[in-house]
Amino acid sequence: MKSLAYAASDTTVLAKRSLLRIRRQPDLLVGFTIQPVMFVLLFVYVFGGAIETPGLDYVDFLMPGIIVQSMVFGGFVTALGLAEDLKKGLIDRFRSLPMWGPAVLTGRILADVGTNVIQLVVMLTVGILVGFRFATGIPEIVAGVALLLLIGYAFSWVFAFIGLTASSPEASNAYGFTILFPVTFVSSAFVPPETMPDWLRPVAEHNPFTTMVDAERALFLGTPAGNDVWGAVAWCFAIIAVFGALSVWRYRRAVTR
Amino acid sequence: MAGGDVAIEARSLRKSYGDVHALRGVDLDVPSGTVFGLLGPNGAGKTTAVRILTTLIEPDDGSARVAGFDVVGEPAQLRERIGLAGQYAAVDENLSGFENLELVGRLYHLGRQPSRARARELLHDFGLEDAAERLVRTYSGGMRRRLDLAAALVARPPILFLDEPTTGLDLRSRIALWEAIEALVGQGTTVLLTTQYLDEADRLADRIAVIDHGMVIAEGSPEELKGQVGGERLEIRLADGGSRDLAIGALRPISEDEPACENGLLRVPLLTMRGAIADAVRRLDEAGVGIDDIAVRRPTLDDVFLKLTGHAAEPEAEEEPEEAARR
Numbered sequence: 181m182k183s184l185a186y187a188a189s190d191t192t193v194l195a196k197r198s199l200l201r202i203r204r205q206p207d208l209l210v211g212f213t214i215q216p217v218m219f220v221l222l223f224v225y226v227f228g229g230a231i232e233t234p235g236l237d238y239v240d241f242l243m244p245g246i247i248v249q250s251m252v253f254g255g256f257v258t259a260l261g262l263a264e265d266l267k268k269g270l271i272d273r274f275r276s277l278p279m280w281g282p283a284v285l286t287g288r289i290l291a292d293v294g295t296n297v298i299q300l301v302v303m304l305t306v307g308i309l310v311g312f313r314f315a316t317g318i319p320e321i322v323a324g325v326a327l328l329l330l331i332g333y334a335f336s337w338v339f340a341f342i343g344l345t346a347s348s349p350e351a352s353n354a355y356g357f358t359i360l361f362p363v364t365f366v367s368s369a370f371v372p373p374e375t376m377p378d379w380l381r382p383v384a385e386h387n388p389f390t391t392m393v394d395a396e397r398a399l400f401l402g403t404p405a406g407n408d409v410w411g412a413v414a415w416c417f418a419i420i421a422v423f424g425a426l427s428v429w430r431y432r433r434a435v436t437r
Numbered sequence: 438m439a440g441g442d443v444a445i446e447a448r449s450l451r452k453s454y455g456d457v458h459a460l461r462g463v464d465l466d467v468p469s470g471t472v473f474g475l476l477g478p479n480g481a482g483k484t485t486a487v488r489i490l491t492t493l494i495e496p497d498d499g500s501a502r503v504a505g506f507d508v509v510g511e512p513a514q515l516r517e518r519i520g521l522a523g524q525y526a527a528v529d530e531n532l533s534g535f536e537n538l539e540l541v542g543r544l545y546h547l548g549r550q551p552s553r554a555r556a557r558e559l560l561h562d563f564g565l566e567d568a569a570e571r572l573v574r575t576y577s578g579g580m581r582r583r584l585d586l587a588a589a590l591v592a593r594p595p596i597l598f599l600d601e602p603t604t605g606l607d608l609r610s611r612i613a614l615w616e617a618i619e620a621l622v623g624q625g626t627t628v629l630l631t632t633q634y635l636d637e638a639d640r641l642a643d644r645i646a647v648i649d650h651g652m653v654i655a656e657g658s659p660e661e662l663k664g665q666v667g668g669e670r671l672e673i674r675l676a677d678g679g680s681r682d683l684a685i686g687a688l689r690p691i692s693e694d695e696p697a698c699e700n701g702l703l704r705v706p707l708l709t710m711r712g713a714i715a716d717a718v719r720r721l722d723e724a725g726v727g728i729d730d731i732a733v734r735r736p737t738l739d740d741v742f743l744k745l746t747g748h749a750a751e752p753e754a755e756e757e758p759e760e761a762a763r764r
């Protein structure tokens with residue numbers, strides 16, 4: 181019982197620390213607000229006219245995809261933070277304290293959920309300003325928002341693992357973007373997979389990212405859902421289970437570089 | 438803990454990284470309330486030993502108990518009784534000094550108010566009050582070190598591990614830190630500190646283990662170790678053209694052993710310290726040998742080191758090939 185209380189208090193204490201850091205380094209905010217907004221504007225006004233999305237306005241097609249993408253990348257702060265903690269020796273200090281060890285990870289990830297909420301508000305506001313409209317009822321929209329936060333949470337664990345594995349904060353950034361970025365593009369997020377070449381289309385269609393984006397489209401726009409919503413939830417839990425276990429394992433053996 | 442208890446006890450600790458043998462069977466015994474110095478050059482295995490004793494890594498072989506708890510089997514209880522200031526200051530750059538200490542207090546589960554009170558107290562003790570609200574990224578190296586040491590003391594741990602606490606500090610900060618450590622020891626804290634500085638071990642430690650290539654090559658009080666290299670000696674630099682042989686002849690009566698001469702520097706092991714300089718100057722004068730400089734030199738742990746390892750405890754002199762290839 182006592183250990184459960186410690187787990188909760190250690191997590192919140194460390195989440196507060198992560199959030200303070202974002203306030204102290206406001207340039208980090210650029211990464212997870214201005215950047216996705218730039219993407220929205222670029223896609224809507226530059227590429228949008230050239231992309232056919234039968235049955236949907238491009239801006240409606242785009243917003244669920246681009247919001248999922250920004251949720252996925254919101255976790256990069258966790259990778260960066262953990263890689264820095266390792267480099268600066270803070271992980272050694274934490275590991276020598278009688279605290280609940282995984283709080284170093286869960287604290288950061290809880291902070292990520294907070295930043296994801298901010299990000300979501302910014303993205304939806306910008307989306308509505310450029311013409312995005314929900315086509316479903318409140319329950320679906322709420323479910324869609326909850327799924328977005330779950331996606332953000334799941335990918336925070338991926339970034340936690342990256343941060344603990346990369347050899348430096350810079351490398352963790354590079355890993356995150358060079359591996360995950362193409363994955364988000366070879367999906368239904370920005371263009372319908374039917375327009376891709378034959379060899380690439382199956383990749384896009386089986387990409388879990390496509391499942392997540394299609395699930396959000398179903399919840400926000402009422403497109404046929406198929407199994408996408410449950411598929412997306414299942415993918416999230418699978419990612420949390422695998423990367424949660426991997427990250428805790430890495431943390432326990434983490435040695436300051 | 439009552440006096441006479443063993444605070445830290447290690448038995449044949451071994452640890453390898455690939456084919457680098459960081460520790461090759463290390464035994465340590467540190468009685469409660471004493472200061473133990475782990476002295477060794479770069480790559481000797483000091484940090485590895487501290488990491489094992491503070492539960493950060495597990496030994497490949499051997500065992501250790503700290504405050505009576507096994508480092509592998511009972512890490513949680515052990516961590517409640519130790520404080521660690523690692524080799525590199527482990528402080529959060531994006532928090533203020535106060536927030537750093539408060540964070541550590543909260544993670545020791547002291548509670549919010551006690552954590553804050555303790556943070557204020559430590560900032561005062563370490564002369565960081567004026568910088569308390571400033572972000573640590575604006576701190577100087579010495580200020581970070583002090584904050585790091587303060588962080589290790591937040592929970593008033595009975596056993597303190599300090600890995601090269603004064604490396605990179607100027608003389609004034611070093612002395613201030615020594616005084617802080619001495620004050621803690623006065624209150625009964627057990628300290629294990631590693632250092633490359635012989636004067637530091639000499640000043641602070643009750644007992645010293647000299648470690649090199651992962652093995653303890655000598656152990657004892659600073660006095661015992663110095664005893665191994667003999668007593669005081671006179672060092673005399675002869676003036677140009679001063680005759681070596683004449684000088685040696687003149688000084689033989691006050692020398693315990695045959696005086697040695699190397700590169701114009703004459704070393705005379707003294708029978709007695711009393712009046713030695715005046716006596717030597719008079720004798721050399723009578724023999725007509727001019728001198729540039731004369732001084733009594735007490736043996737330092739440098740001499741111990743040189744004698745035990747065949748190389749000086751120069752940090753840079755001991756760069757090992759595997760050390761260079763490590764990253």
Ligand SMILES: Nc1ncnc2c1ncn2[C@@H]1O[C@H](COP(=O)(O)OP(=O)(O)OP(=O)(O)O)[C@@H](O)[C@H]1O
Nearest residue numbers: 454457459478479480481482483484485486760763
């Ligand atoms: N994580 C690691 N991976 C590989 N080799 C390591 C690792 N940590 C230490 N070593 C090696 O183990 C040996 C002992 O290292 P250690 O850090 O304990 O030395 P030290 O006495 O603390 O040296 P210094 O005075 O430079 O801090 C060195 O040869 C070092 O290269």
Ligand SMILES: [Mg+2]
Nearest residue numbers: 483484485524
């Ligand atoms: Mg070291």
